[in-house]
Amino acid sequence: TSSFAKVAEYSAKHPKPADITFAYGTAGFRTIGETLESTVFRCGLLAALRSQSKQGRVIGIMITASHNHERDNGVKLVDPMGEMLQQSWEGYCTEIANASTDAQVVEILSEIAEAEGIDLSVTPKVAYARDTRPSGPLLLSALQDGLAAMDVDATNYGIVTTPQLHFFVRCLNTKGSPAEYGEANEAGYYRKYGQAFLRLVEGKPLPSTLYIDAANGVGAPQVRKLAEAINSPYFSIDVRNTDTETLGKLNIDCGADYVKSNQHQPRGIMLTPSGRYCSFDGDADRILYYYSDECGTFHLLDGDKISTLVATYLRDLVATAGIEDLDVGVVQTAYANGSSTRYIKDTLKLHTVFAMTGVKYLHHEAEKMNIGVYFEANGHGTVLFNASAVNTLREFVPASPAQAEAVERLWALRDLINESVGDAMADMLLVEAILICKGWTLAQWDESYTDLPSRLLKVVVNDRNIFKTTNAEQTLTSPHGLQEVVDELTAKFPKGRSFVRPSGTEDAVRVYAEAATRGECDQLAYSVAGAVF
Ligand code: 16G
Numbered sequence: 001t002s003s004f005a006k007v008a009e010y011s012a013k014h015p016k017p018a019d020i021t022f023a024y025g026t027a028g029f030r031t032i033g034e035t036l037e038s039t040v041f042r043c044g045l046l047a048a049l050r051s052q053s054k055q056g057r058v059i060g061i062m063i064t065a066s067h068n069h070e071r072d073n074g075v076k077l078v079d080p081m082g083e084m085l086q087q088s089w090e091g092y093c094t095e096i097a098n099a100s101t102d103a104q105v106v107e108i109l110s111e112i113a114e115a116e117g118i119d120l121s122v123t124p125k126v127a128y129a130r131d132t133r134p135s136g137p138l139l140l141s142a143l144q145d146g147l148a149a150m151d152v153d154a155t156n157y158g159i160v161t162t163p164q165l166h167f168f169v170r171c172l173n174t175k176g177s178p179a180e181y182g183e184a185n186e187a188g189y190y191r192k193y194g195q196a197f198l199r200l201v202e203g204k205p206l207p208s209t210l211y212i213d214a215a216n217g218v219g220a221p222q223v224r225k226l227a228e229a230i231n232s233p234y235f236s237i238d239v240r241n242t243d244t245e246t247l248g249k250l251n252i253d254c255g256a257d258y259v260k261s262n263q264h265q266p267r268g269i270m271l272t273p274s275g276r277y278c279s280f281d282g283d284a285d286r287i288l289y290y291y292s293d294e295c296g297t298f299h300l301l302d303g304d305k306i307s308t309l310v311a312t313y314l315r316d317l318v319a320t321a322g323i324e325d326l327d328v329g330v331v332q333t334a335y336a337n338g339s340s341t342r343y344i345k346d347t348l349k350l351h352t353v354f355a356m357t358g359v360k361y362l363h364h365e366a367e368k369m370n371i372g373v374y375f376e377a378n379g380h381g382t383v384l385f386n387a388s389a390v391n392t393l394r395e396f397v398p399a400s401p402a403q404a405e406a407v408e409r410l411w412a413l414r415d416l417i418n419e420s421v422g423d424a425m426a427d428m429l430l431v432e433a434i435l436i437c438k439g440w441t442l443a444q445w446d447e448s449y450t451d452l453p454s455r456l457l458k459v460v461v462n463d464r465n466i467f468k469t470t471n472a473e474q475t476l477t478s479p480h481g482l483q484e485v486v487d488e489l490t491a492k493f494p495k496g497r498s499f500v501r502p503s504g505t506e507d508a509v510r511v512y513a514e515a516a517t518r519g520e521c522d523q524l525a526y527s528v529a530g531a532v533f
Pocket residue numbers: 026027357358359360376378380502503504505506510
């Protein structure tokens with residue numbers, strides 16, 4: 001059709017590498033950066049169509065490969081409320097990415113337009129950004145060609161964190177509505193989160209400096225801008241691993257993924273007892289805290305610890321406010337440490353559910369709760385207040401100044417949360433605010449429960465597609481008989497728990513195990529891995 005008149009011509013500039021099959025996975029497309037030109041171009045086309053299917057609401061595109069190697073890159077689409085792309089469109093992404101000719105690209109666009117009943121006269125709107133990777137500029141220009149081919153009304157946000165782009169998309173689409181989220185620019189982001197943070201901490205004792213490992217990624221310049229905007233001794237930071245210019249440094253020996261996998265501080269940070277430390281990943285959508293005790297032992301405060309800290313604080317505020325019918329729930333994945341799950345159920349007495357790995361799955365489960373706290377153990381997560389929670393809060397009439405203050409704090413907390421997606425900077429301010437309000441050190445926060453030793457192994461297999469799971473990835477349904485073997489092995493160890501799942505991002509199978517002691521945990525992990533191999 002004439003709507004796609006320019007597509008074939010532009011597409012010819014970005015031919016698909018013949019030998020690669022692309023797949024839109026848990027985190028969008030992700031592979032060697034240089035090979036993604038055609039895919040990113042085509043994502044531009046599809047984002048335009050997606051926007052038209054949403055009556056011209058703004059769709060986001062982020063070019064990043066997060067914690068992965070610097071040579072990798074990736075691209076993902078962001079839906080109007082700043083959430084991950086609706087799943088039914090992931091298939092369209094994969095389909096168009098693998099079209100072998102320019103004519104086929106046009107054909108697929110027409111088919112989608114027809115299948116979805118899209119009004120092609122609507123002006124498409126797209127907001128996009130990239131991280132600091134060296135392949136970013138090349139992919140960005142491919143994207144711009146895709147947007148030009150579709151006459152998109154496009155906004156380039158330059159180099160920002162993934163959660164900032166999600167935030168901008170949500171702001172753009174709520175502008176002027178009662179659900180207005182904020183100002184759709186960097187200054188608006190820093191102002192919103194900075195002000196909410198100060199509302200919560202004012203009048204409390206000052207915290208010590210927080211050391212931030214920015215993974216030599218986009219979080220480095222952005223968190224400095226955040227600190228400038230907050231401009232308060234309540235947020236005194238020292239940012240390390242800030243070199244986004246030198247090739248070969250991004251995520252190397254630093255960043256949240258490195259710290260989580262190695263249970264070790266990153267390069268560039270010397271731990272001293274009572275020091276406070278956190279790490280972002282390469283696109284600043286994950287955060288972990290850690291510290292060293294007097295004996296020099298490393299202690300990690302991972303996504304589970306953040307989740308329980310936040311859930312406890314919210315639960316207590318709801319209780320202080322005297323609001324009934326406002327339930328706080330927690331969403332975890334199978335990777336959540338068993339001690340955290342037990343703590344949430346038995347000590348906090350909060351509702352907890354498991355979701356499959358991947359932010360979109362956790363997000364959807366959290367949406368079903370009044371106040372849903374979701375975190376992956378790796379440090380990706382946020383909190384959602386659903387519509388009924390917002391109504392309850394709005395209509396609630398406090399009966400005392402203490403109740404009124406608790407309600408006020410709940411509103412401030414909600415403003416401090418990036419509800420569109422997990423956000424290292426917003427989550428950091430949230431944790432800082434709670435620690436300041438409680439007057440807690442990291443060690444005091446850590447006291448809530450003790451993690452069971454755990455081990456995550458990667459097993460390279462011939463075909464990961466034969467591994468199928470159910471029960472939020474905790475139980476294998478295929479290959480036949482393997483789950484029984486895992487169960488038998490697990491039963492041998494006190495507090496043993498183990499599961500096997502196919503990776504959504506790599507051609508491998510993951511084996512997770514935990515048990516009462518380090519030795520038993522490792523024995524369990526390696527014996528299960530042996531059964532998988
Ligand atoms: C993706 C997910 C991350 C998850 C990881 C698991 C998003 C934005 N990212 O990176 O949350 O932990 O996949 O990878 O959803 P795996 O399937 O290879 O184990």
